[in-house]
Amino acid sequence: DGGITQSPKYLFRKEGQNVTLSCEQNLNHDAMYWYRQDPGQGLRLIYYSQIVNDFQKGDIAEGYSVSREKKESFPLTVTSAQKNPTAFYLCASSINYRGNTEAFFGQGTRLTVV
Amino acid sequence: GENVEQHPSTLSVQEGDSAVIKCTYSDSASNYFPWYKQELGKRPQLIIDIRSNVGEKKDQRIAVTLNKTAKHFSLHITETQPEDSAVYFCAAGDSGGGADGLTFGKGTHLIIQP
Numbered sequence: 001d002g003g004i005t006q007s008p009k010y011l012f013r014k015e016g017q018n019v020t021l022s023c024e025q026n027l028n029h030d031a032m033y034w035y036r037q038d039p040g041q042g043l044r045l046i047y048y049s050q051i052v053n054d055f056q057k058g059d060i061a062e063g064y065s066v067s068r069e070k071k072e073s074f075p076l077t078v079t080s081a082q083k084n085p086t087a088f089y090l091c092a093s094s095i096n097y098r099g100n101t102e103a104f105f106g107q108g109t110r111l112t113v114v
Numbered sequence: 115g116e117n118v119e120q121h122p123s124t125l126s127v128q129e130g131d132s133a134v135i136k137c138t139y140s141d142s143a144s145n146y147f148p149w150y151k152q153e154l155g156k157r158p159q160l161i162i163d164i165r166s167n168v169g170e171k172k173d174q175r176i177a178v179t180l181n182k183t184a185k186h187f188s189l190h191i192t193e194t195q196p197e198d199s200a201v202y203f204c205a206a207g208d209s210g211g212g213a214d215g216l217t218f219g220k221g222t223h224l225i226i227q228p
Contacts, residue, residue: 033215040220041220042120042203042218042219042220043158043218045214048214090158092215094215097214097215098207098208099144099206099208099214099216099217100145100146100207101146102148102160102163103148103205105157105158106157108155108156
């Protein structure tokens, strides 16, 4: 069953902790993306990767880090430097990095700071 | 870079009536315009898309129109049903370079009143 999978679905973080959100796809897509979703804010781009071993900052990269060591995987780390991390995080992939193809989304991770 | 504006932010219609959501974009190079539906707590999913070489596309009760001169596109849902209640996102993309993929609007919360 092809698709894009995020885990965990819910994640709780204590103040000052780093946490890593997982994103895996078996669609053989080159491009992968991380978005943050807050009420009324739409989808804001955190980081994107055009191809394995490459990634670029999006519009709101501060306090986040990523890696792309494998084509299938694009984990996102929310660091303690992110001052307001509570949000719904969506990972997406597309067949290439050009903006003319469908983006497929994971089911999301809801991160809450406790 | 591309900027996508979406209106209204909330739309309430009576069941059976039509709903229209409008988006404008800024980059004249954009040539791919998808619409995504996101039900509460779930992932956004593509419902219809249009490319710049056509002005209108229809799929059962949903249709999308594109006016490239005015740089706006719209989603039309006819004979609305309770299951149409969701957040709808428009997006714009450019095959010529947009390495950061699609640019999304902020979303429209569509409420179908029984």
